[in-house]
Amino acid sequence: MISVLDYGAGNIGSVIRMFERAGGEAQRISTVEEITESKKLVIPGVGAFDFGMSHLISRGLLPALNSAAIQRRIPILGICLGMQLMCRSSSEGTQPGLGWIDAESRQFKFESSSGLHVPHMGWNTIRVVRSNPIIASTVDEQRFYFVHSYRVMCNDPSDPIAFTHYGEDFVAAFQRNNLFGVQFHPEKSHRFGTDLMRRFLEFEFA
């Protein structure tokens, strides 16, 4: 059973339904007790960084989340804003992030002559850079749906597992032990997302 954290920042329903499509079960959770009982956790999210962090803080969820990530070491998947919240900080906000991953989020900056718009919104392909449990490295042109203005910059070069190109290469997905983050939306990425969700369902952290 996957627990999908509802902290008031973004949609939960489509994440749950994508896990069901992938052959698993998922439930919406929101309390400290439910986090403590979780075996596998997804932190989704859309919106601004401080908005997301302040919701986690005001609901008193930080100690339970830290315990799940660092002491209990259950598999955790952050999606979009959820991925960014797992990092140290973001130039979008003033609050520190969860700090599980040594990385920061910074806004895309492009010259207007580049023709590149921010947010980066739409489908894009990824390039898998290391073998990992959640994204197949043998499938050509896997495409995922992105909607974001900030991208994660990892300080530890061993954390990224996939990159995407939008004006520059940026981290599309990272993994550190039991912790995963994806900048795209697997729940909105057709069979490519279904495959990722199925792999996350099957993943066990030894």
Next chain:
Amino acid sequence: MLKHRVIPALLLHDGGLVKTRQFKDAKYVGDPINAIRIFNDKEVDELMVLDISASKERQQPNYALIEQFAGECFMPICYGGGIRNVEQAYRIFDLGVEKVCLQTAALEDLGLITRLSEQVGSQSVMLSVDVKRNILGKPQLYAAANGKTQSIPWLEFVQKAVAAGAGEVLLNAVDRDGTMKGMDLGLIRQASEALSVPLIAVGGVGSMADIRAAVEAGASAVAAGAFFVFHGPHRAVLITYPRYDELERLLEFC
């Protein structure tokens, strides 16, 4: 990899799927859930569902139906129709919808766009702008809810809405709606030159070449209704969507 989205735009009227011609003569084309399932199987880029009766009749968005749509969609979905405040928009995001599309409320007060984009990010807030040419061919801002043209110049309004926080602009050429006779490339060109946010052109797509022409005119994405739901000269209902490799070839080098 496709850089430009191609989006089916579904119109709802009293819970049924319809297609209009020049914003009139709504013809019933079927069950929206069934249509969404078909578009899902065809792996469409993105889906747009616009309730054309909600604002006109000052109704609330049909939340139960929107929730069903989101559940069927394994692709991004945008909903528009009857959203008048932040709370309604939030409820819709919470049902699993990525973006909301605003027109009637935005024409009255751009503050809603600002409040929403500050809270959820501008990428989830789309402005829908309808433009109708008068008998002299001059494009004018049009309010779909009451069928009246507005005094503010259309492009000025769009720019104000973008400055207020709209992250995307859906530009609909009223005169081309449902005609399948080609898009208003002049409007698309003007808008794309003036805007820094993605522009979705809609209205008039009747062929794959029309989609390419709109992209060449500067559209970031192209939406179509009739082209994806009608087939043949008698407009028989048949839901279609080009294959990914067809779109890739079509939009190559754009």
